[in-house]
Amino acid sequence: MIEWLHPGLIYIFGALLIPVLKGRWQKAYMLMLPIVALIDLTFMTEGTYWSFPVSDYVLTFGRVDKLSLIFAFVFVIASFCMTLYALHVKENGQHVAAFLYIGGALGVVFAGDLFSLYIFWEIMAWASLCLIWYRKTKASSEAGFRYIMVHLFGGICLLAGIILYVQSTGSIAFNVFDWGLGWGYVASYFILIGFLINAAVPPLHAWLADAYPEATITGAVFLTAFTTKSAVYVLIRGFPNVELLIWLGVIMALYGVVFAVLENDIRRLLAYHIISQVGYMVAGVGIGTAMAINGASAHAFCHILYKALLFMGAGAVIEMTGRSKFTELGGLYKYMPLTFWLYMIGAFSISGVPLFNGFVSKTMIVESAAGSHLPLVWLMLECASIGTFLHTGLKVPYLTWFSRKEPVVEAKEPPTNMLAAMGITAFLCVFIGVYPQALYRLLPYTVEYAPYAPAHVIGMSQLLLITFVGFWALRSKLHGTPTITLDTDWFYRKAGKRFIWFCEKPLLKFATDIDKVMKDLANSFIRFSRNPMAASMILITATSTRLLTPFNPAYRQKGQELVEARKQAVEEPMEKMxxxxxxxxxxxxxxxxxxxxxxxxxxxx
Amino acid sequence: MGRRIKQKYLFGILYACIAMSLIAGVHVQFFTHFHADFVWQEIPGFSAIYGFFGCVAIIIISKALGHHWLQKEEDYYD
Missing domain, CATH: 1.20.5 (Single alpha-helices involved in coiled-coils or other helix-helix interfaces)
Structure with missing residues (x-):
């Protein structure tokens, strides 16, 4: 009997068989893998498994505790829904990439040491890149390239941090890192930067809103879940209670909201809301109390479900209409009412409407800010809630399914497998919202929080209902405009291009000029040393001709002689010189x- | 049902809900054991006020940022 089976390996090795199978068998096999992984997880007991000593260090592939289990559970459950959503896709490569990606994320979650963490971290980056490149458009190939460059940079930061950490402590165990100000903490800083890039914390977030909307319809659904949430997981493990994270998280939450107002692309708007929602989790990690860590884990769990649902809805619209811009969408309720209602369940969840799952997790983080007496954090997170409902809950559905009397384009409901996947995900969102104890039981700390206390429900209802009024009054301002929005990717897309132009044009010209001057100088030395008399005569004549011609045109004659003299002093080829x-x-x-x-x-x- | 009438009903329900939530808020605050973490939570209907001004502020500030600085033509990067 095997003591423990790594669920990530079920996906990674399971992916190898996908291209071999065909048709119905392949589909059944792909749906079976998450179920096998789920069974594996249910029978798992806490402890440390699969530790392999390698020279002085110990590689640990299986650290199982409540924190790793809750993330593993949601990864596996979500992967089932996402695979179902992607079942109609004919390209085997996409499925293989998705499974490797999930396997990498699970590897990160169970990694008990920094080396294995790094390996799975890189598997995730490369597998997710394939999901972007499979869209096979020019935009996606370019965005994918930028995506992998940013992630490679993040990976290098992480590796540098790990090496420094191992050098100073002599251990590769992945536990809470020391935190403080000064040179002694450089290792922690590097590791944190690596983590923050994957968590999409501004100003290191632009890869997310840049690349996710360019991914394949089904690939984007996978992308929403694993990279950012595994980053939240490692932040909880490595940097709980770091005050910097509170402020970064709060800024993130509002940053995503502001950019979402300006977006014209449906999936890019939703991508900005990933940044916003991950901001709540990062703030929760920073607050670091038991309730805040519970809140961050719970919110990651709920977020994966409702964000997948939202991307599934948006993906269905793009798949059926071929359009992704608000300026080209509208009035689709006539053709896709079911997609609309399923999307709305996701929208209500993300907005934190009572009885949906966002309400039971988001309020936990907001309340923990109140518990730690952080008034500004509380106000800013509440404000981000308003913005979330305003865009995901009102603007997107209004501009996509309504806003025009007649539909802009003919469409129909998406294929059954997509609808079924959305249905299951929507059911889970509502189930957790109605019965939060199911989720609370999985959380790392004991929960002493009642989400449905009257004051919470009433406060949230007021906030959201009034937002609707505000939206309706200003809805003319929220129409999409055919523009794009600058973000911090400007620095590597525009300034980077200018830098390369600077290197190629002025800098290169400067270098060739210097080169030419030096060559001429060397030439003249050689000419001089071969025949000093003739050379100095030519020099004197040339100088005097140039200086005196303006005063006495007769010197022009000398110029002719000069040409003759130069001809006589035949130059040798450069190489010998x-x-x-x-x-x-x-x-x-x-x-x-x-x-x-x-x-x-x-x-x- | 016509579009207009539907909208009218919708807004009727919306305003009724807002009124109900405000009344319920006042009730909870003054007639039950109520614990406020911050000073402003003692203002009746604070969430509603904050929600409205927050919503307007988000739209106006973002639009201004976009209009004057961040929004560019779609072929900006080409």
Whole structure:
């Protein structure tokens, strides 16, 4: 009997068989893998498994505790819904990439040491890149390229941090890192930057809103869940209670909201709301109390479900209409009412409407801010809630399914497997909202929080109902405009291009000019040394001709003579000169060395 | 049902809900054991006021940022 089976390996090795199978068998097999992983998880007991000593270090692939289990559970459950959603896709490569990606994320969650964490971290980055490139458009290939560059940078930061950490502590165990100000904490800083890039914390977030909307319809659904949430997981493990994270998280939550107002692309708007929602979790990690950590874990759980549902809805619209811009959408309720209602369940969940899952997790983080007496954090997170409902809950559905009397384009409901996946995900969102104890039981700490206390429900209802009024009054301002929005990717997309232009044009010209001057100088030396008399005569004549011609035109005659004289002094080919020059330089160097040796005895004492 | 009438009903329900939530808020605050974490939570209907001004502020500030700085033509990066 095997003591423990790594669920990530079920996906990674399971993915290898996908291209071999065909048709119905392949579909059944792909749906079976998450179920096998789920069974594996249900029978798992806490403890440390699969530790392999490698020279002085111990690699640990299975650290099982409540925190890793809750993330593993939601990854596996979500992967089932997402696979169902992607079942109609014919390209095997996409399925394989998705399974490797999930396997990588599960590997990160169970990693008990920094080396195995790093390996799975990179598997995730490369597998997710494939999900973007499979869209096979110019935009997606470029966005994917930028995506992987950012993630490679993040990976290098992480690796640098790990190496520094191992050097200073002598251990590769992945536990809470030391935190403080000063040179002693450089390792922690590097590791944190690596984590923050994957968590999409501004200003290191632009890859997310840049790349996710360019991914394949089904690939984007996978992308929403694993990269950012595994980053939240490692932040909880490594940096709980770091005050910096509170402020970064709060800024993130509002940043995503502000950019969502300006977006014209349906999936890019939703991508900005991933940033916003992950902001709540990062703030929760920063607050670091038991309730806040519970809130961050619970919110990650709920977020994966409702965000997948929202991307499924948006994906269905793009799949059926071929359009993704608000300026080209509208009035689709006539053709896709079912998609609309399923999307709305996701929208109510993300907005934190009571009886939907966002309400039971988001309020936990907001309440923990109140519990830790952080008034500003509380106000800003509440404000982000307003913005979330305003966009995901009102603007997107209004501009996509209504806003025009007649539909802009003919469409129909998406294929059954997509609807079924949305249905299951929507059911889970509502189930957790109505019966939060199911989720609370999985949380890392004991929960002493009643989400449905009257004051919470009433406060949230007022907030959201009034937001609707505000939206309706200002809805004319919220129509999409055919524009794009600048973000911090400007620095590598525009400034980077300008930098390369600067290197290629002025800098290169400067270098060639210097080169030319030096070559001319060398040439003239050689000419001079071959025939000093003739060369100096030519020099004198040339200078005097140039200086005196303006005063006395007769000197122009001399110019003709100069050309003749130059012709006579035939130049030798450059190559030979450079060899001669090289020998001369070497000799000079040795002479210099000799001089120092003679005066000081040794080169440097 | 016509679009207009539907909208009218919808808004009727909406305003009724807002009124109910405000009344319920006042009830909870003054007639039950109520614990406020911050000073402003003692203002009746604070969430509603904050919600309205927050919503308007988000739209106006973001639009201004976009209009004057962040929004560019779609071929900006090409």
């Amino acid at each position: 450079s060899i001669g020059m090289g020998v001369l330089l070497v000799l000079l160097f040795f002479a210099f060395y000799l001089l120092i040796y003679l005066t000081h005895g040794v080169l440097w004492a």
